[in-house]
Amino acid sequence: MTDLHVNFAGVSLKNPVVVASGTFGFGREYGAFYDLSELGAICVKGLTLSQRAGNPPPRIAETPGGMLNAVGLQNPGVDGFIARELPELRRHDVKIIANISGNTVEEYGILCQKLAAVSVDMLELNISCPNVKEGGLAFGTSPQSAAAVTAEAKRNAGTVPVMVKLSPNVTDIVSIAKAVEDAGADAISMINTLLGMRIDIHTRRPVLRNNTGGLSGPAILPIAIRMVYQVRQAVSIPILGMGGITTGEDAVEFLLAGANAIAVGSANFQNPYAPLLVRDGIASYMQENGISRVDRLTNGVQTWTPCRASCEEELT
Amino acid sequence: MPIQKTCTILRSERLIPYGYSLVLDAGEIADTAHPGQFLQVQCDGQFLRRPISICDAGAGRIRIVFEIKGKGTQILAKKRVGDSVDVIGPLGHGFPIHGETVLLVGGGIGAAPLFFAARRCLGTVHAILGFRSANTAVLTEVFRSVCRQVDFTTEDGSLGESGFVDGPLRRRLEETKYTRILACGPQPMLRAVAKIAAEFNVPCFVSMEERMACGVGACLGCACKMKDGSYQRVCHDGPVFSASEVSFDD
Secondary structure, eight states, X not given: OOBOOEEETTEEESSSEEEOTTSSTTSTTGGGTSOGGXXXXXXXXXXXXXXXXXXXXXXXXXXTXXXXXXXXXXXXXXXXXXXIIHHHHTTSSSEEEEEEOOSSHHHHHHHHXXXXXXXXXXXXXXXXXXXOSSSGGGGGGSHHHXXXXXXXXHHHSTTSOEEEEOOSSSSOHHHHHHHHHHTTOSEEEEOOOEEEEOEETTTTEESSTTSEEEEESGGGHHHHHHHHHHHHHHOOSOEEEESSOOSHHHHHHHHHHTOSEEEEOTHHHHOTTHHHHHHHHHHHHHHHTTOOBGGGSTTOOOOOOOOOHHHHHHHO | OOEEEEEEEEEEEEEETTEEEEEEEOTHHHHHOOTTOEEEXXXXXXXXXXXXXXXXXXXXXXXXXXXXXXXXXXXXXXXOTTOEEEEEEEESBOOOOOOSEEEEEEEGGGHHHHHHHHHHOSSEEEEEEEESSGGGOOSHHHHXXXXXXXXXXXXXXXXXXXXXXXXXXXXXXXXXXXXXXXXXXXXXXXXXXXXXXXXXXXXXXXXXXXXXXXXXSSSOOSEEEBTTSOEEETTTTOBEEETTTBOOOO
């Protein structure tokens, strides 16, 4: 008997498979392929205080083992979400994680208040969007500003747990993880996309109209695994691990590295059923290895003892 | 409702130097497909699927006609009879096919989805198809077989009239009162067709193209700018839009 249930920062997930913000809209489209109640949770498309039109196209570029996107937080605004999308999502037995993005620290507070008032299951602070000019990434790149946004969110979120989504586009992700934990974050999600760029050699123009965009997909998986592992060593709050997961085996890697739950992102685009395959893959791994509870996998990596200096010398 | 299906290739054909045709055993996707809709086709080794419009459908089969534009379509062009491809479809909102007299305007490989429209349109169908030259012209014979009249233009004059579709388009509109125009092709052509259609006050529908990720409306990757400043999803709100609502500015 495999128990896939996870208690994630006080939120009860029927399985550890979440779908990542920005890859799943508000659930309507993939809800045409399967029952959304099969998922652990849905991180909805990033919400801002006012609606946003997003960036001009092209917004998408193919890359080796992944893709770049520069959508630019196109969304109906938090009020539009509450009025038109949330009631539809609520019809499914699935936890709803509202992903929010503010231009100022105060805006994060207002967004949290509005969403706590309608009892979303969790808040995810996007302090790491690489595709908008103001706010976004700026908050996620210093421990001080990341902590300030986290503290403001906590003051306004009532009893709704606050998760902070970390950017990999930083020198030291561990210091930011520690800062948000100290500021009261209930969980961390990681990683957001890595800043990338592609150029059309025939036109000499960047493929993306935004010039740069966020890299996602299998190409970023090892970076994400390494970062989850490093952050796990430094914080004790739960981690939602993501970055290039397409299979159950990928997900198990994240759990072993220290994640408590995982999110499927770009893989949805390749295969609408990817989250369900990932879930079933985790269950098969557990069965094959005689593991009864999925939470026993978390942080289960057995790292090698550091090798002596001579190992490195041989390479140089 | 779109479904995901692994389809066997029943026919594979090279039409022009960079243009290919595949007939897929597509089951219920074929039975529910509407002109102007498309498939998201998995190309081995590529992360993202490629959106390819449906050229014809019926009896459980779908024909796609596409041009090699990059790695994905290059891989797809190498597929042979008996190979399989993983597709999601039918996707998007297609062309309106009712109307007494319909004028189709196609540019290059954009002629492909218009052929499906020509087959399904209930009224009289005329077509104007523009190509670079005679050796890049596709589907010319089948268009002749389903349309009352077909005009061709080529940039080098090697087939039909020399130049772009604008000339014959204006003449046709002066001669005949069309219920609507359906167009698919490169953006500059669509812009010109939309402008001329507006001059003649004929409702015009254009099939837009954009780089896509999910193809089902979730990721907001394929944005089409509308005149009101908003962005619509090419994959889900389109690919066919009313030309009067699309902003063709860069």
